[in-house]
Amino acid sequence: MAVNSIGTYDFPSRSRQELYGDDQLVHVWFQENMWFCASACFRAPKAMTWGDFWNGLLVPYAEEDPDFDPGARRVWTLHGEVIEPRDDQTLEEIGVEHKDVIGMRVLA
């Protein structure tokens, strides 16, 4: 169903990729950890490596959890599939697109 309107109704998205240049928004969904009340949103270059994303953005955010263990084994998911990102891969190479949600779960 479309919007009922008195005239042409066609407006661009207010969060489209081009507004972020070479960057994109990336969401991280902390699974099985209620300490983080909600999923996080980062702005990151598409060419950022996974290592830099982890060390530069995700660890500083996740360290707020007193039980955070950077060395713990984790399961990562993207688009409903398990992924195994390597530190030297860029977000683009891993397949992360603008406004994607990366799931993160610590293995017990």
Next chain:
Amino acid sequence: MTIAPKAPRKLTMKQRYEALTRDLDWEPSYVETSEVFPYTEFEGIKIHDWSKWEDPFRLTVDAYTKYQAEKDKRLYAVLDGFAQSQGHLSLTEASYLNAMKLFLQGVTPLEYQAHRNFAYLARHLNGPGPRFAALCQSIDEMRHTQTEIHTLSNYNKYYGGFHNYLEQHDRVWYLSVPKSFFDDALTAGPFEFLIAIGFSFEYLLTNLLFVPFMSGASFNGDLPTMTFGFSAQSDESRHMTLGLEAIKFLLEQDEANVPIVQAWIDKWFWRGYRVTALVAQMLDYMLPRKVMSWKEAFELYFEEQMLGGLFQDLAFYGITPPKHVEHAIAEKEVLSHQVYWTLYQFSHAAAFTTTFPDAEAQSWLSDNYPGTFDKLYKPLWDKEARNLEAGGRHFVRGLPQLCQVCQIPMLFTEPDDPTTICQRHSEYRGEKFQTCSDGCQWIFEREPEKYVQAWLPVHQIYQGNCGGPTVPDVLAWYGIQEGDGGEYKGSLDAAHWARWHDAADHSHIGSEA
């Protein structure tokens, strides 16, 4: 003999109302009706006879103004007395005012927006009865805006968080929740607005949105706000009647209106319900002296009165309870806890404070939420207690993902699993959009071209539109000052409160540096 002419007979109230409305109406002859009223057709609603609109109040201008003036006089007498006697010192605690900060920042600006749109309806509805009812409501809403500002302005002399509510309403992340809700209604057609605000907001959800603030005031020594609440109450009952009249009128005019109205009820129940998330945490966590739990309020005001009463009546017209209502019912056990846990972690970027619920508060939560608090949320607070002992205080070091529709951080959980955050994905024109629930996803997918325009605060910060890249830059742009937000314990409000209550001489109050 001459007979003196009779003095003109005074019209009855009913005749005066007829003269004011029906008798001042006319059929256009130089132009088409659709040119005079260009906005009442495009939504697909069919009205065959505008005169069938029954206004149960039959107000006239003089009766209306006389009555409102009396109420204002009473309110302003209370405000004066409260201000002169340092009444703010008799509140339960300064932290109570967080509820009022939220009200002034989040709700008062909506009253003004309601004033605007009812003024628009007062011009653009075809029928003279509904036009005049909308005019009265438009004036009411303006009066509510003004009296709320006056009522709460006294606190602005002594406490943080009250000084920049209008700009904050337009800018701050948690206030984009009520703002975008109302913007959604303002940008709809006149009939959808009537169902969105007149019916869903003012009737279906008013006891969950508006009344809890006023009851909170009465339980926590806030006489001015309570008096304002009473002053607004008679208007509100008129608004509720208008909302109910609007829906019945639309349903009775044409059977083809039924599915359109049903879809609006489905949409606006969920939109309004999501806004009540802020009220839920206020009832369960912000009030020093509790009124009732969110769960209790939801069961009484929504499940019993609306599902058990109103929707039984509306079934006659073929209207069913709103879509996704079962998810709202399932959430009543978890909603307030999830929302407050979020506000607790983000209050460094808010114009209100939060604090760790003490033993008494936790025991109340445990008693009122026997199935969920001890199992799911107490462990979080226990962990935070250890964190506090170690000198920490949990504030999030970044920005949350927001729901594209309700704009609340993605904090809600799956209806059948309170430990798994709900993530719903949609694509529109090759772009990805996330929503927090089946309700918000359904709303998004129904009108994606509307919601892709959402001004999501987090995205705007990342685009560089909110004062700069750092937290202090953004807070400065929000107009949030030292003492407005963060942790309540040790805050300026808490420090002043303690000092004022320790002091034998109160003459210096309000003149602190």
